[in-house]
Amino acid sequence: MERDILGRIATTLVLAAACSLGFGLSAAQAGPTVSVEGGTLEGVTKGGVEQFLGVPFAAAPIGELRWAKPAPAKPWQGARPATAYASKCVQNGWVKPIQLYRNEDCLYLNLYRPAAPAAALRPVLVWFHGGASVAGASQDIDGSVFAQKADHVVIGVNYRLGAFGLASFAQSGSNFWLMDQQAALRWVKANARAFGGDPDHVTIIGQSAGAYSVAAHMVSPESVGLFHRAVAMSLPVGPLHSALTAEEEQKKGPTARMVEKAGCGAAADVLACMRGKSTEAVFEAGGGAATRAAGWQMVVDGKTIPDTPMKLFGRGDYRKVPVLVGFTSQEQGFFLQARRASGQTSLTADAVAKTIASRPNGTQLAEIYNVATYGSPTRTDIALVSDRWGCEVRHWIKVVSGATPVFSYEFADPKAPTTIFHVDEPVDGPFHNSDIPYVFQRGYPNEQQADAPAWTPAQKALSDRMLDYVARFSKSSVPSADWPKVETMVLHPEGDRIEDDAAFAKRHSCEVWER
Numbered sequence: 018m019e020r021d022i023l024g025r026i027a028t029t030l031v032l033a034a035a036c037s038l039g040f041g042l043s044a045a046q047a048g049p050t051v052s053v054e055g056g057t058l059e060g061v062t063k064g065g066v067e068q069f070l071g072v073p074f075a076a077a078p079i080g081e082l083r084w085a086k087p088a089p090a091k092p093w094q095g096a097r098p099a100t101a102y103a104s105k106c107v108q109n110g111w112v113k114p115i116q117l118y119r120n121e122d123c124l125y126l127n128l129y130r131p132a133a134p135a136a137a138l139r140p141v142l143v144w145f146h147g148g149a150s151v152a153g154a155s156q157d158i159d160g161s162v163f164a165q166k167a168d169h170v171v172i173g174v175n176y177r178l179g180a181f182g183l184a185s186f187a188q189s190g191s192n193f194w195l196m197d198q199q200a201a202l203r204w205v206k207a208n209a210r211a212f213g214g215d216p217d218h219v220t221i222i223g224q225s226a227g228a229y230s231v232a233a234h235m236v237s238p239e240s241v242g243l244f245h246r247a248v249a250m251s252l253p254v255g256p257l258h259s260a261l262t263a264e265e266e267q268k269k270g271p272t273a274r275m276v277e278k279a280g281c282g283a284a285a286d287v288l289a290c291m292r293g294k295s296t297e298a299v300f301e302a303g304g305g306a307a308t309r310a311a312g313w314q315m316v317v318d319g320k321t322i323p324d325t326p327m328k329l330f331g332r333g334d335y336r337k338v339p340v341l342v343g344f345t346s347q348e349q350g351f352f353l354q355a356r357r358a359s360g361q362t363s364l365t366a367d368a369v370a371k372t373i374a375s376r377p378n379g380t381q382l383a384e385i386y387n388v389a390t391y392g393s394p395t396r397t398d399i400a401l402v403s404d405r406w407g408c409e410v411r412h413w414i415k416v417v418s419g420a421t422p423v424f425s426y427e428f429a430d431p432k433a434p435t436t437i438f439h440v441d442e443p444v445d446g447p448f449h450n451s452d453i454p455y456v457f458q459r460g461y462p463n464e465q466q467a468d469a470p471a472w473t474p475a476q477k478a479l480s481d482r483m484l485d486y487v488a489r490f491s492k493s494s495v496p497s498a499d500w501p502k503v504e505t506m507v508l509h510p511e512g513d514r515i516e517d518d519a520a521f522a523k524r525h526s527c528e529v530w531e532r
Contacts, residue, residue: 048100049132053208056093061100062132066161069128069212071103074204075197077122078177083292084189087124087200102127102464105154106178107300109308119296121181126201129160129171130212138215140491143205143244144173145198147225147251147450151179151308157462158453162469166458167488170214174201176230180275180303183313185266186288191316195233199321202234202243220491222248224453228342229253229315235336236329239321246494248487249342250456251449254409256314257326263318271303271311278302330416339494340417341487343426343505344410345433349402350448353395354438363442364394373401378529385526395443408530411505411521418503424496425505426486427516428452430479434470436461452508455480456487475510483508 049067050059060069075087082088103125110116130139144160146153160171175197176182182194190196202219209216221244223231228249234240235247261270276282279302281290291299304311315322329335357363366388373382382401391397407427414423433451435444453461458480460466472480486496500506505516522528 050096051211053211054204055090057096058099059096060128064161064165065132066165067130067132068161069099070101070156071125072099072128073103073124074126074174075124075200078124078181078193078197079121081292083121083181084184084186084193084288086190086193086196090124102154102156103175105156106175107181107296108148108152108178109306110152119300121177121296123175123177124197124200125155125175126204127155127160127173128212129164130214131165131168135168135213138210138218139168139170139213140218140220141170141172141205141209141214141216142167142487142491143202143219143221144171145176145221145223145227145230146173147223147227148178149309150183150194150226150229150313151304151311153178153226153462156464158457159459159463159467160457162458163456163484163488166484167491169488169491170209170212172201172205174198176201179308179311179313180271180299183315184272184275184291184303185263185270185316185318186272186291187263187267188288190320191263191266191318192233192321195230195237195315195321196239198230198234199237199239199243202240206243217245218492219244220246220248222250222487224250225253225449229256232257232326232330233315233322235338235340236323236326236334237321238323241336244336245338246491247336247338247340248490249340250452251344251348251406252342252410252413253406254327254413257330257413260315260317260322260325263316266316270316271313274311275299275302275304327413327416330413333420335417337421339422339424339490341424341426341490341496342410342414343428344407345403345428345449345452346407346431346447347399347403347443348406348449349399350443350446351438351450352402353398353443354435354440354448357440357442358438364398366394366397369394369397369401372398381529385529399443399446404525404527405530407525408522408527411518411525411527412531414503422494422502424490424500424502426496427505427507427521428455428483429507429509430455430476432473432476432510434472436466436470452483455483458484473510479508479510479513482513 048059048061073090104120104123105118106123108118146157155173155175164171176194185191206216231247231249266272284290373379386401428447432445433447436450458469460468490496505521507514
């Protein structure tokens with residue numbers, strides 16, 4: 018009797034403690050729980066996949082932690098619900114109706130793992146989202162399908178964006194966006210085993226700004242030992258050639274312009290003055306609605322980024338991990354869609370001609386890229402920009418592949434469904450972002466369109482191959498047995514084919530794009 022009474026008292030005390038902390042027990046009883054550094058997480062099971070969403074990997078970067086190296090997440094008591102996405106980092110959303118995110122407390126990750134037990138530790142795939150370093154979030158992808166089909170632990174990571182992630186201050190440092198990602202990778206290293214993941218088998222993968230992040234990790238000394246393979250989708254090589262030093266950024270870069278606009282240019286303590294500004298004030302001073310045009314980029318600070326990335330790659334001063342890298346045949350189609358979605362008219366032949374004429378080799382380019390050849394100003398511009406993108410990726414591969422295995426692809430589905438902007442011209446094609454659903458077999462961005470596209474059987478088969486390529490690469494460092502190094506695998510619904518370097522260079526007119 019006394020034991021029963023004591024048991025009921027103990028249960029009552031546990032329930033009271035849980036309620037006082039804001040954590041219910043019903044979810045804990047129904048969902049999976051995992052103990053990590055900081056406390057216990059309770060997730061949710063959906064369709065054979067366990068999800069742990071909104072998991073803090075660092076403290077909120079607010080107050081004295083705004084523009085500071087991320088600090089460890091604060092521990093919690095009881096089981097913390099991990100069943101819903103956390104806030105995106107500060108940004109304007111990019112799908113209509115425009116959504117505003119003004120919550121700086123955003124350093125969270127989402128984790129997906131198969132519910133079925135595994136015989137051994139699973140490989141870990143860590144996703145860095147795109148968005149020009151000023152938009153996007155971890156929840157843009159849902160890793161459930163990949164986790165289940167590929168038997169992986171999949172993790173998506175938030176990181177500070179725009180002025181909050183890329184500003185530079187003498188007192189506190191630079192490249193906070195990269196520090197956030199490194200903090201997340203350290204969290205993965207410390208906690209992967211708790212989820213059945215292998216901390217010594219981590220592949221980082223990113224698209225666009227996320228691929229830019231992947232390249233940054235390859236040259237950052239602070240990322241050593243945190244990953245073992247790298248996948249870069251739509252790698253933007255151009256920005257890897259240019260980066261201001263921290264001193265230049267603080268004197269004449271976007272940081273300097275932001276500080277002046279915010280009214281802190283003459284402050285005795287510029288950092289303290291900027292930390293005293295509201296979230297909205299910083300966002301507006303850092304570019305506001307035109308943040309993408311503000312010029313934010315990585316900074317050569319001598320620590321997280323020791324030198325201009327392409328110089329480091331050229332010197333061989335980078336992590337020699339296997340790489341899978343590629344681009345889409347018509348990258349520019351997405352950006353022209355964004356132009357139309359913003360209310361601008363379609364490109365005219367005269368506008369395209371003026372753009373070409375403004376380039377140093379404009380006469381040579383005009384002979385190749387013209388409306389007579391491509392049929393419309395839109396198609397001409399898509400070919401112009403996308404060929405340059407592909408040739409720059411080819412150049413990067415040549416620089417890197419001498420010291421580490423590099424596998425190259427070109428996503429070429431001519432009818433790949435639009436993922437974000439639904440406009441009249443251009444409509445569908447192998448545009449920027451369009452390959453993401455093929456890898457993860459979910460909609461993109463997930464929060465706006467969760468369902469996978471309505472593919473044809475041939476497109477679905479291509480998606481199955483692409484998911485398998487990434488999974489095989491993550492597991493074994495080779496995407497498929499017949500995939501040669503350096504030469505390009507062209508991914509197409511009618512069948513994938515290997516294209517040698519000479520044929521690739523000719524098809525994309527790389528002779529006019531060589532640096």
